[in-house]
Amino acid sequence: MPTTAPALEIDGLIKDFGPVGALDGRMMRVLDGVNLRALHGAVTVLLGANGAGKTTTLECAQGLQRANGGLVRLLGEDPYRASPHLRARVGVMLQDGGLPPSVRPLALLRHVASMYSAPLPVDALAERLGLDEFGAVSIRRLSGGQKQRLALACALVGRPEVVFLDEPSAGLDPQSRTIVFDLIRELRADGLAVILTTHLLDDAQRLADYVYIVEGGRTVAEGTVAELTADKDSDGVRELRFDTVPGLTLPPELLPHLRQLESEPGQYVLRGELTASDVAHLAQWWAACGVMPTTISLAPRSLEDVFLDISGRSIR
């Protein structure tokens, strides 16, 4: 029976690194109040820009780093003092892979499997992740996507109840991406707690049951994608894109509440709360300029808008 207790509970997590330099003994605070709760049968996403503290949060949860303050409970235990039995219930895929370059992929997977008393069948797992296509070459010859798939297999081979995936889509080609994303959904359906980090809004939007936005070492917002992108004050349209001739300048007084940018020559993006009368004003302006856009599209508030509203900057 899957338990209803959270698989991972983090409360007010604080982590300092340092000393910063040899002469300067000051510590640098990298995490300053991360709160997080991850449930079984759900994909929990830590979303944030590079350097926001996502990986350090995962490392504290995995027991690779000792917290300087706050509470971390992984399956009810302190992960820094994890017993082998606790580690056997948790699978980890590190951001840099943790793969020895001179070893062959299947030899590594077999070795990792040998640390568990009842691992998944290595051949079937390798086939499922397409590792058998490159099982005989050494790891240093693998592409980024192939390494990510191998690291994922190493995280799953012990039949974990909780898996940590640090930037699982980094370096993935489209084929690997489909394999990995399908597998993540399958793990969720099987009742695992999947905890992953990403700086890609699209990944978060596609995979997450629950999102924590991490910014400056803190969790600054949380909710389902629908909750985070819900918009009480407008009809929910937050973006208008149109393509036409390059070099047009929208008069600033025309739609002052919208952010305007020409992302590529001839491709325009307006962001903000859009109403029908805004669209009418825009159409009048096009007519006055004598242009007709080739495409026009509206989009609801996305995680990107949420991130912009919170941090005042783009995630990239």
Place this chain on the structure above:
Amino acid sequence: MRATSGTQGAAVTSPSRATSGSAAGLPARILRQGAYESLAMLRNGEQLVLAIVLPLLALAALVITPLLDAHGPSRIDIAAPGVLALCTMSTAFTGQGIATGFDRRYGVLRFLSTTPLGRSGLILGKAVAVVAVLAVQLVVIGGAAVLLGWSPRPEGILPAALLLLVGSAAFTALGLLVAGTLRPEATLAVTNLVWILLAAAGGILIPASGLPTAVEPLISVLPSAALGDGLRSALLDGVLDPIACLVLLAWASLASLAAIRWFKWS
């Protein structure tokens, strides 16, 4: 059997609660890590040169040249214990230091410490690997020495085995200390340089008593001289040198404490 691949997806990942996430037993984990690491060392070309080829060359050189003639009647009897000490330094210090330094760089140490193996299992696995590779070296190098006419004192075998174990512990701890505190390129340079310096003038191949009297007291407290001289006392005279044993124990303890204090896993 690959025919069922299309329908196996769910079965592959589904962690049936009855069997989910259980660790293999502690001895099994440590022995498997030890076997994995010793095979990795024996398959690696540079490591093999360090572990087997260079000690064999040293053995041949000491038997052919008159370097050891001042220390006793039989060149091979004096040379062989020193070369076994050199083997220990090759595998435990330089070999394990370089392997660990690069594993640390690639995140292998961090990843394995999240599996049931854990940090302590990883270190114990390395100790098993050192002993296993050393056993291979003893067979190969010891066998070559016997072919060259080496006849160690039988009553010295047990003291020699004890010294080899304590010496392995001391050199492994020193190798891990270097690997855990320096970049892997620096570890490579330092462990190779120290190996050459100690092999040449560390009392390991040539007895410390043969060195200039001004440096002899300094050299004889090095782990290299303690292991070399200790093995020579055991295998030439059949006695356990207590001073050598204490010096090696001291190095093993101090280096282990320092490694525990300063080793960085990432």
